[in-house]
Amino acid sequence: MNSLKFLTLVTLFLSFNIHAQSTTDDDKLSLNSGTIDNQFEYVIRKSNNYQDYKVVKKTWLYTLKAHTIDSLNAIHKNLADTQAIVTNQTNEIASLKTNLNDTKATLEKTNNEKNNMSLFGLQMSKASYNALMWSIIGGLFVLLLFFIYKFKNSNAVTKQAKKSLEETEEEFEEHRKIALEREQKVRRQLQDEINKQKNN
Numbered sequence: 419m420n421s422l423k424f425l426t427l428v429t430l431f432l433s434f435n436i437h438a439q440s441t442t443d444d445d446k447l448s449l450n451s452g453t454i455d456n457q458f459e460y461v462i463r464k465s466n467n468y469q470d471y472k473v474v475k476k477t478w479l480y481t482l483k484a485h486t487i488d489s490l491n492a493i494h495k496n497l498a499d500t501q502a503i504v505t506n507q508t509n510e511i512a513s514l515k516t517n518l519n520d521t522k523a524t525l526e527k528t529n530n531e532k533n534n535m536s537l538f539g540l541q542m543s544k545a546s547y548n549a550l551m552w553s554i555i556g557g558l559f560v561l562l563l564f565f566i567y568k569f570k571n572s573n574a575v576t577k578q579a580k581k582s583l584e585e586t587e588e589e590f591e592e593h594r595k596i597a598l599e600r601e602q603k604v605r606r607q608l609q610d611e612i613n614k615q616k617n618n
Contacts, residue, residue, distance in 0.1 A: 454489050
């Protein structure tokens, strides 16, 4: 008997608790605020029952319809805005990709120009350019040494030729003097002979 009382008490307590919770939930529901789901729940709970049917006020249905359409319009607007943002971002990404590709191409061209040199309109690597330049400088240096050697050799030959010329001129002058003295001597002798012949 005690257990029956206890069971009845527990059942009453639970039903009171469930009723209180249901009442609290009903207090949270409203037709003019909250989510669409809550508004539908409000209409379902507050509608009258008739056999297996619910009898709903037309005004509630129109209000619920208006709220649903407003929510759908808001969702559509959100979707359109999101789609516009996605489209803009897609275009921006495409533009950034194009800019990135252009930047990569420019960077590659700059690196090629940095690593290559132009000589007489021909592109060549820096190493080849340096090798060619040093070869030209080396060749010019060898030519310079050759011309210096040739110049010194020619200069020595020229000095020797000048010295020989001076010696030859001195010999010629000496020979001329001797020849002039001899001629003068021969003339004197001839004159003496002529004078002797005249006197005889």
